[in-house]
Amino acid sequence: MTNNSDIQESGKRELLLEGALKVFSEKGFHGATVEEVAEVAGVGKGTVYLYFGSKTDLFVSVVEEKLKELKGVVKERLKDLEGARAKLAESIKLHWEFFNQSREFVKVILSDLSGLERELDERTREARAGFIGVIESVIEEGIMTGEFKDVEPRMAAYAIEGAISFVAFENLVNDKSSPSIPDASQLVDFCLCGLCRLG
Amino acid sequence: MTNNSDIQESGKRELLLEGALKVFSEKGFHGATVEEVAEVAGVGKGTVYLYFGSKTDLFVSVVEEKLKELKGVVKERLKDLEGARAKLAESIKLHWEFFNQSREFVKVILSDLSGLERELDERTREARAGFIGVIESVIEEGIMTGEFKDVEPRMAAYAIEGAISFVAFENLVNDKSSPSIPDASQLVDFCLCGLCRLG
Amino acid sequence: MTNNSDIQESGKRELLLEGALKVFSEKGFHGATVEEVAEVAGVGKGTVYLYFGSKTDLFVSVVEEKLKELKGVVKERLKDLEGARAKLAESIKLHWEFFNQSREFVKVILSDLSGLERELDERTREARAGFIGVIESVIEEGIMTGEFKDVEPRMAAYAIEGAISFVAFENLVNDKSSPSIPDASQLVDFCLCGLCRLG
Amino acid sequence: MTNNSDIQESGKRELLLEGALKVFSEKGFHGATVEEVAEVAGVGKGTVYLYFGSKTDLFVSVVEEKLKELKGVVKERLKDLEGARAKLAESIKLHWEFFNQSREFVKVILSDLSGLERELDERTREARAGFIGVIESVIEEGIMTGEFKDVEPRMAAYAIEGAISFVAFENLVNDKSSPSIPDASQLVDFCLCGLCRLG
DNA sequence: CATGAATGAGATTTCATTCAT
DNA sequence: CATGAATGAAATCTCATTCAT
Structure with a gap:
């Protein structure tokens, strides 16, 4: 196309x-x-x-494709859920599963694209933005309903994305055939409630 | 002489x-x-x-050097602080400052080194691990003192590192001359307390 | 059927x-x-x-076709003329018209075919020779009738062909939509009488 | 350079x-x-x-170099001559010698450069124009002194250039180890006086 | 006859690395 | 120690040609 x-x-x-x-x-x-x-x-x-059109186009297309796929899955699953909290939890879970299902993909996402042609760089950025937009929306929703604090939604979304990616990457480079944390619940808790033990 | x-x-x-x-x-x-x-x-x-020895060696050396430097700075500053919470907050703050001071360095950290010679790859991993180890220790300390929940310390450390990196990176690719979130307090709060409004 | x-x-x-x-x-x-x-x-x-048979064959065929066509036209027109001088003048005129009618064709004629397969190269040469042969014959006729000097007919034919081609080409590369010399009379005069003012 | x-x-x-x-x-x-x-x-x-800078740059440089060389030689030799006629004769002679000394160069000059990068195409054109400019000047001089007819000098220069090139090329493709016309006198006569027998 | 998707030989160009000075 | 001219392996991309449909 x-x-x-x-x-x-x-x-x-x-x-x-x-x-x-x-x-x-x-x-x-x-x-x-x-x-x-x-x-x-x-x-x-x-x-x-x-x-x-080129090697780069192929690469970007892979990224687009995969991110679009994940975005679709996430959106689909969120439809039936109530509450920003539940939605965010589900998003993180899916995200995590996705990364552990085609685990090497993290490396693709984190790949060094410095010096790409502008247009293609743009496409990657957009794909990522589109994908992260879903999480961003959930956060915005949570802020409106009062479930979440009044943070900068985009920042929060990227923080979450970063948390998931790095943990997944860490799993990867350590060559563990299965992730050290088997499910996403710890990550969910981290993102929702942070590290601190409640008062 | x-x-x-x-x-x-x-x-x-x-x-x-x-x-x-x-x-x-x-x-x-x-x-x-x-x-x-x-x-x-x-x-x-x-x-x-x-x-x-090679271009790659030079690259890895840069990474090592910088991470070692940051590690030193962080350790130094943590010495005078009491409480894992305060220490973690300070770590994040320093980390954030570092990334925004030589901002482009994020790209270096995230650079695609797949397919590197094993030995050099190893060195990068170790440098990163050593650097993250500081945060890991703080988390371990917090768990022991009861300030933090009983999470997997390494996972938590990577989650935090990922959160900081991605937010810094996002700032970067959007070409903002100054970061959209000026100080690290939002990130600190995110990592310590998560998104959810208390109570 | x-x-x-x-x-x-x-x-x-x-x-x-x-x-x-x-x-x-x-x-x-x-x-x-x-x-x-x-x-x-x-x-x-x-x-x-x-x-x-191949791209080259196609190319050579185009050249053959066009040169044969022009050759035919020229021969036809010369039939009714008397005197080598008039015939040569007419040949040059037609040649010039041809080049200015499908002007870009000069580039085809001058195209770099070095390193072509022998057989095809041969065909081009023959087509060109056949085409130039017409002019050569006129010159031979002129020499016999005493109208022309006793020159080497083939050389003279190529000289004329070259003169026309280069002037046409010059017109072309200078992007003039119409040739700088609108008719062939100057060329005819050049070829028949040269540059020198008589006596 | x-x-x-x-x-x-x-x-x-x-x-x-x-x-x-x-x-x-x-x-x-x-x-x-x-x-x-x-x-x-x-x-x-x-x-x-x-x-x-590139294959094309190399090619154009060769053309520039050679044409500049020839231009220099011609200019040098013309200095001592009197009369446009003599000068033109000498130019043609030198030109002819040049083509027969490094005979294959004609093919380079006639090489198909369609689709070159603009800048390089420009350089070739300029080199050629500069070289032909010498002949053009001689023709202009001859017109002023009354030795030559009142022709378009550039056209005449290209006609002469074309005549020489094609005859040289013809010699070449026919694989004659030595040119069929050994010296340039016939060409000189053709250019100065044309084909027609005087009177 | 006609087609156009598929192929892979081959060409240009880059750049990490070497080594003579 | 320092240099940078020289190298050639290797990678991307093009396009004439083939062949199954």
């Missing part, structure tokens, strides 16, 4: 996104080569450029 | 570390070139390899 | 030659892509290879 | 220009590879980019 939009639905685009996710996750943006992505996707090198 | 060790006392190493910090911060690991670092440091390109 | 030869009478070949002329003229041999030629011709990319 | 101006005088630049002249002459711009040029020049591939 980025480059050549009218290509027959052969599923190659999906194959490529999957392969790219895998390779970028393992090696990061710069460590990965287009050739390897193509190989993993089971297509020729040139085919990549039939579906994506 | 001021100094007879085989450590060159010409100060070039320091010059290089400074230059590298600046350039890596601006362009990230992959965006930076050894040549530019040498230029900024005011030395020849070949000189880099007299003091550092 | 209009035509039973194995020559496809769908007109695609002609369409392709036309499209190729246009595209090669605009972008030169190397700047043009087979895909664009096919697009302009309104056929599929693969179709090109049904009618031509 | 194009890219990195302050490189020690190791003679590599000259080596590269020579190698490039040779390779571009044999294979044309597109047929030549940077690697081969480097090989012929006896340097590494990367070295090319130390002295020239």
